[in-house]
Amino acid sequence: MAFPQTPIDLLAEMQIGGVWTDITADLYARAPLSIERGRPDESARVDPARVSFQLNNRGNAYSPRTPSSPNYGLIGRNTPVRFSLPATEAYMAIPAAAAAASTPDVAALDITGDIDVRADLRPDVWANDLPTGGWEVMGKYQVPSNQRSWALIVRASGTVQFRWSPDGTTVLTPESTVALPFRGRQRGAIRATLDVNNGAGGWTVVFYTAATMAGTWVQLGDPVTGTGVTSIFNSTAPLQVGDISNLGFTALARRYYAVEIRNGIGGSVVANPTFTALTAGTTPWSDSAGRSWTLTGQAAISQREYRAYAEVSAWPSRWDESGRDLYVPVEAAGIMRRLGQGAKPLASTLRRRIPRVGSPVAYWPMEEGRSATQAYSPVAGVAPLATVGFDYAADNTLSGSDPLPRLSAASSMSGVVPTYTATGSWLVACVFYWKEAPASDTVLLEFTTSGSAARVRLTGQSDGITLDGFTANGSSLFSLGLLTAGTDFYGAWNRLEINAVTSGGNVEYRVGWSNVSGDGWGNSSIVAATAGIPTSIATVFGALAEGVSIGHLGVFPSSNTDVYDGADDGYLRERASARITRLCSEENVPAAAERAETALGPQTSDTLLALLGKAEAADLGVLSEDREALGLRYRARTSYYNQPVALTLDYSVAGHVAPPLEPVDDDQRLRNDRTVQRDGGSSARAVDTTSPLSTQAPPAGVGVYDDSRTLSLGSDSQPADIAGWLLHLGTWDEARYPTVHVNLAAAPSLIPAILALDIGDRIQIINPPSWLPPGPIDLIVEGYTETIGHPNSWDVILNCSPAGPWTVAVTNDSTLARADTAGSQLNSGISSSATSLSVATTSGPIWTTAGAEFPFDIRVGGEVMTVSAISGASSPQTFTVTRSINGIVKSHLAGDDVRLAQPAYVSY
Known part of the structure; x- marks a missing residue:
C-alpha cells in the first residue's frame, strides 16, 4: 500500500443533524490529528480515548451557540466524530443491525445434493455471549412458509454449525467438534461441506478453516456423521450473506471479503460475491457466476479503516488578534468519558430485570430505606403498596436485591392492581426467606381476582404449604397442598410463583417455588373456572410469619415464570463476557465481548x-x-494466550523502529506475594520463594513485593488459580519496553499491519541492536498514540508490555508441553564452542533421554542451545548441543543454571 500523499486520504466526519458529514476540508494542517487509546505504561485500567484536532471556524460552522451558524441546533455536546484511512482492500460492512447482501432464488442455487459453502470474513467477535446463542454467516433459509434449505451459523461457543432441512421444515444441526481458532476481529475463512450420501448409509459434514479464501484449508475437528441418506430442500428462499431474514439471531457487526457456494464438494461455483474486487459504494452488481446482488439494510461496500470514534464534549471558540483566524481546538473523547460522568449506581438485578422482561401490571420492589412506611412501585399508574409492621432494609442477604423488609408479628400489606385486559392467564410472584416452618398455619400471601377464585391464599404449615382458592361467597374452589420436606421452601431464599392458565372452560392453578440456586418444586390443580385478572393484594400475615423477609412482589398478565430467572441471585456464576454483554x-x-469463561x-x-x-x-x-x-x-x-504475531518490526530497516527504543529494568510490575480474595468468600495466596525475583532478600531474591485483590468470583475454588497466575505475571523476569515508535512515513510497507493492529495484539522486534538482549523482543500492545498530519506524516507510538508470560502450555505440543527442570546446572565449565555439556540435576527428576523428545532448546547464561541428545541414567548427564541459537557466543562456568528455553506454563 502506498503512503497517503494528500489530505483526502484522511477522512474526518462529524454527525451533523444525525448525518455523517465530511469535514476533512476544515481540518487545520498546523494541528495534526492525535488519537490516544488504551492503557499508558501498563496502568490498571484503560483510559477514555482522547482525540484532538483543530477546525477552521471562519464561517461559524462549529459555533453551536451562534444562531447564524449553518449548523445551529445540529451540533452540540457529545456530537459524534470519526476518522478513517483507506483500507488495503474493499469489504462488505454489516453493522450490528439487520443487513445483508442478497441474491434471489434461481435454478443454479437449488442444490439438493452435496454442497460446499465458504466465507472469508472478520466479525467483531467469533465466540460470544449474544442472547440468541450465536450469529449467522449466510444461508438460503427462510423460516416463514417453511422455505428452509441451508444456513451456516457460528455458535456462541465458537463452534460452526451447518444446518439444513430435507423437507423445508425439519432441521439437522451438526456442529464442529472444536471451536474456531480465531480471536475477535481476526480475519478468517470458514468452510463446510455436506456429503448427503457418504456410502455408509448416512451423511457427513466436514468443517474447515483458512486464513483467507485462498486457503490452505485445514480441517476443523472431526467429521460429523449421521444416519440415513439425506438431501437439501429446494426452497424459494434467496441466498443471503449477513443477516438471514426472520431467523432471529442477534445482529453482530462483521466484514465480508468473499463468499463461495459450490454445487458438490469442490464442485462448480454457483455464487461467488468477491467484495474485495468491488469499489466502495457499489450496489447492485453481478458476480462472476452470474448472480445478481443487492444490499439490504445498512450493508455497504466500504474501503475505510476507522481509527477513532469519539464524542465532542466541548466547543472552545478561539481567534487570533486580528479576529480573522477563527478556529476550534477540539478535544473529543471516547464513550467511556461520558459513561464515567454519572455516579448513580445501577439498581439491583431484580429491580432492573422484572419491569424490562416481565412487563408487570403491578410491581413493588420493597427496597425502601429503613424509615419507609409504604412500598413504591416503578410501574406507571400503580399506587404504593400500603404496609404495616414492615421492618424495611432489614435483610441484605439476597444477592439480586437491595435490602428488603422483614415482617413483625403483626404485619399486613395491601395494594390495588390496575385493571387491564384479561389474557386468560396471570402470575403473582415474589421472593421470600422463611427461616423455618411455622408450628401452625400461617398466611404468606393473599390476593383477589376477578375470576372464579375471587380470593387466593397461600398458607405455610409445619410440614407443607397449601394454596386455596375461594369463590366470591367464600366457598372453596380448589385446595392444593404440597409437602415441603426436602424442598428448601424453608431456610432458603426462594421465588414464589402462583399462576393461572385457561384451557377451554378450565383453569389450571399452580403453585411453585424456585430456590435461587436453581432447584424448583410445584403442584397444580385443574378446575372448571374462569381465570379473570388479579385485582388487589390483600395479605394479613400470621403472627408466626415474624422474621420472614419478602420483596419484589409482581403481578403479570401471563403465566411466564422466567421473569425473575438469574436476577434473584444477582446472576451468580455468570460468565464475565455474558455480564458485560448483558x-x-x-x-x-x-x-462486543469475546467469550470469557x-x-x-x-x-x-x-x-x-x-x-x-x-x-x-x-x-x-x-x-x-x-x-x-x-x-x-x-x-x-x-x-492473549499463544496468539500469533500481528506486527513484525525489523530494527535494521529504516522507520520500523524509530528512536528511542529504551528498555526499562525496574520493579513497576513486580509482585512476588499475591493474595486474591473472593468478594464475600475465601482467599488464596501465592508466593515466590525461589526465583531471582522471589521474596528472599537480595541477592537471592528482591525482597517482598506483595499485594491483595478482592474480585467478584463465582466460587471459593477460583482464588487459588488466579493468585497463581498473577504471581506468574508479577515475577516475569524480563525488561520492559514501555514504548515502541513506528514512523510510517519512512516505512509505508507496515501500513496494512498497523491498520489491523489493536489493543491486546502481539508484536515482535527482530534484529535488535547488539547492546540489547538478543531478540526477538516479544511485546503486547496495551495502547497507542497515533499522530496523523497533512499531507504525509503518520507516527504511531505503541505502549507495550512483555508478551512472554502469555505463552502457555498446550497439551501434546512439541514445544509448549515440556515441563521445566526443578533444578539443573553445569557440572563443569565449558568454552564458547563446546558442543558437549555435563549437566547435574540438583532437584527433581533427571532429564529425559528418550530419542522421540529431541530436539529442544535450553538456556544457559542467556545463551540458547539446541539439545539433540542426552545420555546417562543418573546425574550428571551428557548433553549434545548446537550452540548460539540466539546469537550469543560465550563460555560458561560450572554451576551456571540450565533451564528449558520455553518451559510450559499452565494458564489460569
Whole structure:
C-alpha cells in the first residue's frame, strides 16, 4: 500500500443533524490529528480515548451557540466524530443491525445434493455471549412458509454449525467438534461441506478453516456423521450473506471479503460475491457466476479503516488578534468519558430485570430505606403498596436485591392492581426467606381476582404449604397442598410463583417455588373456572410469619415464570463476557465481548463502568473502547494466550523502529506475594520463594513485593488459580519496553499491519541492536498514540508490555508441553564452542533421554542451545548441543543454571 500523499486520504466526519458529514476540508494542517487509546505504561485500567484536532471556524460552522451558524441546533455536546484511512482492500460492512447482501432464488442455487459453502470474513467477535446463542454467516433459509434449505451459523461457543432441512421444515444441526481458532476481529475463512450420501448409509459434514479464501484449508475437528441418506430442500428462499431474514439471531457487526457456494464438494461455483474486487459504494452488481446482488439494510461496500470514534464534549471558540483566524481546538473523547460522568449506581438485578422482561401490571420492589412506611412501585399508574409492621432494609442477604423488609408479628400489606385486559392467564410472584416452618398455619400471601377464585391464599404449615382458592361467597374452589420436606421452601431464599392458565372452560392453578440456586418444586390443580385478572393484594400475615423477609412482589398478565430467572441471585456464576454483554445491552451501550469463561460473583449495586470493571478484573482481560463504532469492546484473557504475531518490526530497516527504543529494568510490575480474595468468600495466596525475583532478600531474591485483590468470583475454588497466575505475571523476569515508535512515513510497507493492529495484539522486534538482549523482543500492545498530519506524516507510538508470560502450555505440543527442570546446572565449565555439556540435576527428576523428545532448546547464561541428545541414567548427564541459537557466543562456568528455553506454563 502506498503512503497517503494528500489530505483526502484522511477522512474526518462529524454527525451533523444525525448525518455523517465530511469535514476533512476544515481540518487545520498546523494541528495534526492525535488519537490516544488504551492503557499508558501498563496502568490498571484503560483510559477514555482522547482525540484532538483543530477546525477552521471562519464561517461559524462549529459555533453551536451562534444562531447564524449553518449548523445551529445540529451540533452540540457529545456530537459524534470519526476518522478513517483507506483500507488495503474493499469489504462488505454489516453493522450490528439487520443487513445483508442478497441474491434471489434461481435454478443454479437449488442444490439438493452435496454442497460446499465458504466465507472469508472478520466479525467483531467469533465466540460470544449474544442472547440468541450465536450469529449467522449466510444461508438460503427462510423460516416463514417453511422455505428452509441451508444456513451456516457460528455458535456462541465458537463452534460452526451447518444446518439444513430435507423437507423445508425439519432441521439437522451438526456442529464442529472444536471451536474456531480465531480471536475477535481476526480475519478468517470458514468452510463446510455436506456429503448427503457418504456410502455408509448416512451423511457427513466436514468443517474447515483458512486464513483467507485462498486457503490452505485445514480441517476443523472431526467429521460429523449421521444416519440415513439425506438431501437439501429446494426452497424459494434467496441466498443471503449477513443477516438471514426472520431467523432471529442477534445482529453482530462483521466484514465480508468473499463468499463461495459450490454445487458438490469442490464442485462448480454457483455464487461467488468477491467484495474485495468491488469499489466502495457499489450496489447492485453481478458476480462472476452470474448472480445478481443487492444490499439490504445498512450493508455497504466500504474501503475505510476507522481509527477513532469519539464524542465532542466541548466547543472552545478561539481567534487570533486580528479576529480573522477563527478556529476550534477540539478535544473529543471516547464513550467511556461520558459513561464515567454519572455516579448513580445501577439498581439491583431484580429491580432492573422484572419491569424490562416481565412487563408487570403491578410491581413493588420493597427496597425502601429503613424509615419507609409504604412500598413504591416503578410501574406507571400503580399506587404504593400500603404496609404495616414492615421492618424495611432489614435483610441484605439476597444477592439480586437491595435490602428488603422483614415482617413483625403483626404485619399486613395491601395494594390495588390496575385493571387491564384479561389474557386468560396471570402470575403473582415474589421472593421470600422463611427461616423455618411455622408450628401452625400461617398466611404468606393473599390476593383477589376477578375470576372464579375471587380470593387466593397461600398458607405455610409445619410440614407443607397449601394454596386455596375461594369463590366470591367464600366457598372453596380448589385446595392444593404440597409437602415441603426436602424442598428448601424453608431456610432458603426462594421465588414464589402462583399462576393461572385457561384451557377451554378450565383453569389450571399452580403453585411453585424456585430456590435461587436453581432447584424448583410445584403442584397444580385443574378446575372448571374462569381465570379473570388479579385485582388487589390483600395479605394479613400470621403472627408466626415474624422474621420472614419478602420483596419484589409482581403481578403479570401471563403465566411466564422466567421473569425473575438469574436476577434473584444477582446472576451468580455468570460468565464475565455474558455480564458485560448483558449490562451494555440493558444500558443501550453498543458492545462486543469475546467469550470469557470466568464465573463471576453476584452483581452488586454500582455504576455501569464499575460493574464492567469488576468483570474485567476477575477475568484479567481488557475492556476498551471500539475504534470502529461508538461503543465498547472486551478482549478476554484467553485471547492473549499463544496468539500469533500481528506486527513484525525489523530494527535494521529504516522507520520500523524509530528512536528511542529504551528498555526499562525496574520493579513497576513486580509482585512476588499475591493474595486474591473472593468478594464475600475465601482467599488464596501465592508466593515466590525461589526465583531471582522471589521474596528472599537480595541477592537471592528482591525482597517482598506483595499485594491483595478482592474480585467478584463465582466460587471459593477460583482464588487459588488466579493468585497463581498473577504471581506468574508479577515475577516475569524480563525488561520492559514501555514504548515502541513506528514512523510510517519512512516505512509505508507496515501500513496494512498497523491498520489491523489493536489493543491486546502481539508484536515482535527482530534484529535488535547488539547492546540489547538478543531478540526477538516479544511485546503486547496495551495502547497507542497515533499522530496523523497533512499531507504525509503518520507516527504511531505503541505502549507495550512483555508478551512472554502469555505463552502457555498446550497439551501434546512439541514445544509448549515440556515441563521445566526443578533444578539443573553445569557440572563443569565449558568454552564458547563446546558442543558437549555435563549437566547435574540438583532437584527433581533427571532429564529425559528418550530419542522421540529431541530436539529442544535450553538456556544457559542467556545463551540458547539446541539439545539433540542426552545420555546417562543418573546425574550428571551428557548433553549434545548446537550452540548460539540466539546469537550469543560465550563460555560458561560450572554451576551456571540450565533451564528449558520455553518451559510450559499452565494458564489460569
